[in-house]
Amino acid sequence: MKITEIVKSSILIRDYLKKFEDFPENPIDENLLPVPPYKASSDIRLIIIGQDPTIKDINQRNKIEFALNLDKPGSLRTYITTICKKLGVDYINIYGTNLFKYFYKNPPAGTLQILRNHLLPNLYLLRTEIENYPKAKIITLGEPVLKLLVKDECPSEMTFYWDYNPKTKKSKQDFKFCGKEENHLGKDFFTLPHQPSLVKEFYSNTLDTYLNYINSHIYQK
Numbered sequence: 240m241k242i243t244e245i246v247k248s249s250i251l252i253r254d255y256l257k258k259f260e261d262f263p264e265n266p267i268d269e270n271l272l273p274v275p276p277y278k279a280s281s282d283i284r285l286i287i288i289g290q291d292p293t294i295k296d297i298n299q300r301n302k303i304e305f306a307l308n309l310d311k312p313g314s315l316r317t318y319i320t321t322i323c324k325k326l327g328v329d330y331i332n333i334y335g336t337n338l339f340k341y342f343y344k345n346p347p348a349g350t351l352q353i354l355r356n357h358l359l360p361n362l363y364l365l366r367t368e369i370e371n372y373p374k375a376k377i378i379t380l381g382e383p384v385l386k387l388l389v390k391d392e393c394p395s396e397m398t399f400y401w402d403y404n405p406k407t408k409k410s411k412q413d414f415k416f417c418g419k420e421e422n423h424l425g426k427d428f429f430t431l432p433h434q435p436s437l438v439k440e441f442y443s444n445t446l447d448t449y450l451n452y453i454n455s456h457i458y459q460k
Contacts (some may be wrong), residue, residue, distance in 0.1 A: 240368045241386055242275050245340070247349055249273035250425075251269040252360045253341040260357065263294075265350040268342040269328050276368065277309040277335035278305055283372040284332040287319060287366070288428070290384040291339035293346045300342060307380075308336040318434040320376070334372060338365055338384055350384040362423055369426070376453075377426055382434035385417070388428075393421040401449060403441055414452040429453050 250273060257267045274292040289307050294300060296422065308315055323330050339347075339361050347354050369377070377387055386395040394400070400417065402410040416429045431449070432442045 240371055242278065245336075245364065245368050248277050248364050251339040256357050262350070262356070264354045265347055265353055266344050270346050273340035273342075274303050274306050274337065275340070276337075277305040277307065277333070279331045279333070280333050283334040283375045285323065285326065285328045286369055286372060286375045286377045287333060287335045288377065288379045288384060288388075289295070289335070289337045290381060290387070290435070291337050291341075291343065291347060293343045295346055302314065306335045306340070309333070314359050314425055315434045318437070322431070322450060324378075328347070331415060334369075334375065336365065336368065338362070338387060340364075344441050348381075351386065354383075354387055358423075362388075365423060369424070377424070377428035378453075379428055379430045381436070382430075383432045388422045388424055389417060390421055390423065393417070397430055397432060400443075401445060403445075408441065410441070412430050412445075412448060412452075413458075416453075417454065421448070438455055 253267055253273060254270060255268050260418070261267055287307065287309075291307065292303050296302070304310060307319075309319060319333065319335075320330055321435065323333060339357070343353075368376070379388065382395075382397045385397060389395045398405070400415045402413045402415070404410065416427055418428050431446075434441070436444065437443045
């Protein structure tokens with residue numbers, strides 16, 4: 240599926256949902272075009288999935304040219320570069336995309352039920368676009384997108400996959416990934432905190448160990 244086709248499909252989804260299933264508490268913003276995925280080459284080995292491009296600063300939204308701003312220097316690109324180095328993947332071999340490619344009036348992590356109502360067509364598009372890269376490994380960024388992708392009967396907290404004990408504030412490092420039978424993507428994926436969450440001591444101290452787990456568990460297969 241070409242990038243231009245993905246954007247066109249996103250516009251159709253956005254316009255349909257805006258017309259028939261919009262919510263006044265957080266309306267879809269149709270003034271900006273959907274943000275295309277980031278793809279630097281045809282050799283894709285790692286797929287990175289975020290939630291949506293609706294950043295808090297309204298004036299900066301129209302400056303987003305590709306998903307997750309992966310084409311620009313910044314804290315998120317630095318974070319992804321760190322992940323890539325640990326996993327032995329060159330930056331040119333990543334594919335970055337969002338589950339929701341269009342904008343909402345406000346960052347929708349606080350209105351998760353709206354995203355659930357809008358999930359199916361966006362999920363279908365995401366599944367279609369990543370089918371282009373069947374051998375690529377998948378990571379997701381942040382707990383909100385994790386909650387949208389896992390099935391109802393499966394754990395949807397980041398702490399479960401990172402084996403975090405809130406009482407001891409430590410992990411026994413019995414790490415887990417989200418298996419294809421447990422999620423709506425139909426593919427195994429690993430869940431990582433979004434870059435701002437690294438201010439939390441547990442995530443910053445455990446990131447390297449979890450990346451080692453990814454490396455040893457899947458990348459050796």
